Amino acid sequence: MGNLLSLVGFSDSGGFGAIVSSIMHVTSERFLGVCRVSVRLMPDISRKSRKGRPALRNEIELTGTPNQVEWAERIRLTVAQEFDRVAKAFQARIAVQTGEKQSETRTILKILEQKRAETMSIHIAGYFIREWQDLSDQVRQMIAKDPRYHAIRDQRATRRRTTI
Numbered sequence: 001m002g003n004l005l006s007l008v009g010f011s012d013s014g015g016f017g018a019i020v021s022s023i024m025h026v027t028s029e030r031f032l033g034v035c036r037v038s039v040r041l042m043p044d045i046s047r048k049s050r051k052g053r054p055a056l057r058n059e060i061e062l063t064g065t066p067n068q069v070e071w072a073e074r075i076r077l078t079v080a081q082e083f084d085r086v087a088k089a090f091q092a093r094i095a096v097q098t099g100e101k102q103s104e105t106r107t108i109l110k111i112l113e114q115k116r117a118e119t120m121s122i123h124i125a126g127y128f129i130r131e132w133q134d135l136s137d138q139v140r141q142m143i144a145k146d147p148r149y150h151a152i153r154d155q156r157a158t159r160r161r162t163t164i
Helices: 017-023 043-049 068-098 099-120 125-134 138-145 148-162
Strands: 024-031 032-040 059-063
Touching: 024 148, 059 068, 068 099, 068 125, 099 138, 099 148, 138 148
Parallel strands: none
Antiparallel strands: 024 032, 032 059
């Protein structure tokens, strides 16, 4: 059967520099050497980027230098797409499952949505640059570290042992 998380392998998302500059309105202010940059996504493009769901919140304030904020916004777009890709893989799996497995996969999807909300609510540009610049299997790792996923994995292992 294999691990359910193996469905969500690495995907190259490509670059978004030109897109980011065309969909963001950036304002900045400097106070005591710290730059606060406010980034507002244009609503119509934001909706299109995630099929009806806003890609990022309408008004997002990241802290960092203007260059860090611009870089982090590009990274955030790829992170949002990665969460979408993983969610789509789990939703496809739910469509073919029944009973306990389907319920467990729905729980994993809830974990994913919680991790997405936690990640996207971070307002420090350096976090996205440090943790998400090289996108690999961060989303899978976040799910795998969650205690609810551990419980699901253990339940599945117990069911396999009892059916043998």
